[in-house]
Amino acid sequence: MRKGWFLPIAAALGFSFLYAPIVSLVIFSFNESSLVTVWSGFSTKWYGELFSDPQLLGAAWLSLQIAALSASIALVLGTLAAIALVRFRRFRGRTLFAGMVSAPLVMPDVITGLSLLLLFVAMEGFLGWPQGRGMLTIVIAHATFCTAYVCVVVQSRLSDFDRSLEEAAMDLGASPVRTFFDITLPIIAPALVSGWLLGFTLSLDDLVIASFVSGPGSSTLPMVIFSKVRLGVSPDVNALASIIIGIVALGVLAATIIQLRSKPRDRQV
Amino acid sequence: MAKKPQQLAIDTRPWRDTANNKPFVRIKNVSKKFGDIIAVHEVSLDIYKSELFCLLGGSGSGKSTLLRMLAGFETPTSGTIEIDGQDMTEVPPYNRPVNMMFQSYALFPHMSVEQNIAYGLKRDGLPRAEIAARVNELLVLVKLQDYGKRKPHQLSGGQRQRVALARALAKRPKLLLLDEPLGALDKKLREETQFELVKIQEQLGVTFIVVTHDQEEAMTLATRIGVMNQGEIAMIGEPTDIYEFPNSRFVANFIGSANMVEGVVSEDEPDHVRIRSSELGCDIYVGHGVDCAPEQRLWWAIRPEKMVLSREQPAGLHGANVATGIVEEIAYLGDISVYQIALESGKRLRVSQTNSVRGNPDAITWDETVYVTWDEDAGSVLTS
Numbered sequence: 157m158r159k160g161w162f163l164p165i166a167a168a169l170g171f172s173f174l175y176a177p178i179v180s181l182v183i184f185s186f187n188e189s190s191l192v193t194v195w196s197g198f199s200t201k202w203y204g205e206l207f208s209d210p211q212l213l214g215a216a217w218l219s220l221q222i223a224a225l226s227a228s229i230a231l232v233l234g235t236l237a238a239i240a241l242v243r244f245r246r247f248r249g250r251t252l253f254a255g256m257v258s259a260p261l262v263m264p265d266v267i268t269g270l271s272l273l274l275l276f277v278a279m280e281g282f283l284g285w286p287q288g289r290g291m292l293t294i295v296i297a298h299a300t301f302c303t304a305y306v307c308v309v310v311q312s313r314l315s316d317f318d319r320s321l322e323e324a325a326m327d328l329g330a331s332p333v334r335t336f337f338d339i340t341l342p343i344i345a346p347a348l349v350s351g352w353l354l355g356f357t358l359s360l361d362d363l364v365i366a367s368f369v370s371g372p373g374s375s376t377l378p379m380v381i382f383s384k385v386r387l388g389v390s391p392d393v394n395a396l397a398s399i400i401i402g403i404v405a406l407g408v409l410a411a412t413i414i415q416l417r418s419k420p421r422d423r424q425v
Numbered sequence: 426m427a428k429k430p431q432q433l434a435i436d437t438r439p440w441r442d443t444a445n446n447k448p449f450v451r452i453k454n455v456s457k458k459f460g461d462i463i464a465v466h467e468v469s470l471d472i473y474k475s476e477l478f479c480l481l482g483g484s485g486s487g488k489s490t491l492l493r494m495l496a497g498f499e500t501p502t503s504g505t506i507e508i509d510g511q512d513m514t515e516v517p518p519y520n521r522p523v524n525m526m527f528q529s530y531a532l533f534p535h536m537s538v539e540q541n542i543a544y545g546l547k548r549d550g551l552p553r554a555e556i557a558a559r560v561n562e563l564l565v566l567v568k569l570q571d572y573g574k575r576k577p578h579q580l581s582g583g584q585r586q587r588v589a590l591a592r593a594l595a596k597r598p599k600l601l602l603l604d605e606p607l608g609a610l611d612k613k614l615r616e617e618t619q620f621e622l623v624k625i626q627e628q629l630g631v632t633f634i635v636v637t638h639d640q641e642e643a644m645t646l647a648t649r650i651g652v653m654n655q656g657e658i659a660m661i662g663e664p665t666d667i668y669e670f671p672n673s674r675f676v677a678n679f680i681g682s683a684n685m686v687e688g689v690v691s692e693d694e695p696d697h698v699r700i701r702s703s704e705l706g707c708d709i710y711v712g713h714g715v716d717c718a719p720e721q722r723l724w725w726a727i728r729p730e731k732m733v734l735s736r737e738q739p740a741g742l743h744g745a746n747v748a749t750g751i752v753e754e755i756a757y758l759g760d761i762s763v764y765q766i767a768l769e770s771g772k773r774l775r776v777s778q779t780n781s782v783r784g785n786p787d788a789i790t791w792d793e794t795v796y797v798t799w800d801e802d803a804g805s806v807l808t809s
Contacts, residue, residue: 326519327497327518328596342535343535
């Protein structure tokens, strides 16, 4: 192919459009000045400040806990739903179930958040549980929409799973439960890992739903950042954002490596 | 080769003496329905110890469903399956003394060759040392000693096939089920593996039940063949029975190639039958009695190699068994040539002749008028 100038320029423009804001954010997180937009020299003091801010650290720790918990719950529920959808090809209400499982993918966050809030309030009124709103309600809310993502990821993996592998294990004397843990689970493991990571990231990201269902003293990291930014952007938020970008980048990298490494190994033979 | 004494023949062919031999696998009136579809219909089948039994049929004939019922992956809608005198109809696959080799091989992709073979032994809780010894033994048997540490995706198709066989044999099953065992191999490898499979089977004395759609494979491997059609067993017999004495038009057409002719019984005697066939343009004289009635419409099938071509009119038998036609096509296959003869009625016969003379200049050629003749026992009279 003839080397043109159009494609490289288009690519450069596209990438700078995507990454210029992030790069400038990371650069300015090392700015010495307390004015976010004025560069006055290199410094890591905002990182230091960040780690001495108990509010931000507390929110970060809460967010991580919520993300890990809701991703784990979603992993179990989503996998079960995926198995039901793939393995039981014909059951009453299958289409409805399939549609309902993936509905949260396209549901606006505002509506999800609002409906969950109404549900929690009603449940508290009738059942007395969950008492108030806080970490528990956020975890439940996040698990709800993460389940949909896990289900989609695991479903695609299961649908090209060769059933005769399971039959072979049973034929060799493994009970159905044993077969699931020996054969099915290891083979769909990459999908489970990426499903979990996806759920974790989505939960860490979420601002809207968490705002609806959180209570006093349970502000997640995005909520804290958002409220801080409303009072004016401070450089320590830049530092925090840079750290989050680093963590997410590592997570994406890990997920990609797991997927790539598992490819040749799990090719159906 | 010297002829085997009769006694020995019965020893190695227990199905010929059903009074004194107990079947090892007994399938009784087994049916399987999937919704409204009848996959297997009222199949009864006895298979004896150390047999290599082939279930032969096209796709959708129910052969795989029958095999899966033997393995325990499907439960019969009705009927019973007995293995070694025990009712196995409701026993789940993991409690059956049966192992299966899958068409796709179904090797566990996350385990090495050794782990694959050892999997069944571990489930039985055998001691470590014994498992290692058995795995080694099996690797030697299938000639994969140096491949134990490899993963399935690092093996060729033929090697995978042998790992699958070793894994299926690991638990020393009484009965081994093989689903299209050679289906995924190329032609050359297939022929080699066929003989290897028979050798291993004879060496271990395990009863094999093989499902295949390839009649050549069935003929080479099997002690007996069960031909399946639309969920039913069309015929059970030794390969020669199936080929030389088919019991129905379906079997005659399915196995090898056959010329099928329609006719009407004109003479029905205990020692011979005469069939009038307008398609052939002559009578067919059959040298044995047939269960039929005068004027009954029936079919007569003959293999291409059972007929003889000549330029001069042959004497024939009792004024029958000579048809006349024109050579329309010749397919030269080296060892034999297949002639397509167009008869006056428009019916075409396929006749094969051995090319015993090298580069024969006097061979029958295109557009010649020829006579086709055959022996009084050369064809099969079919009433269904």
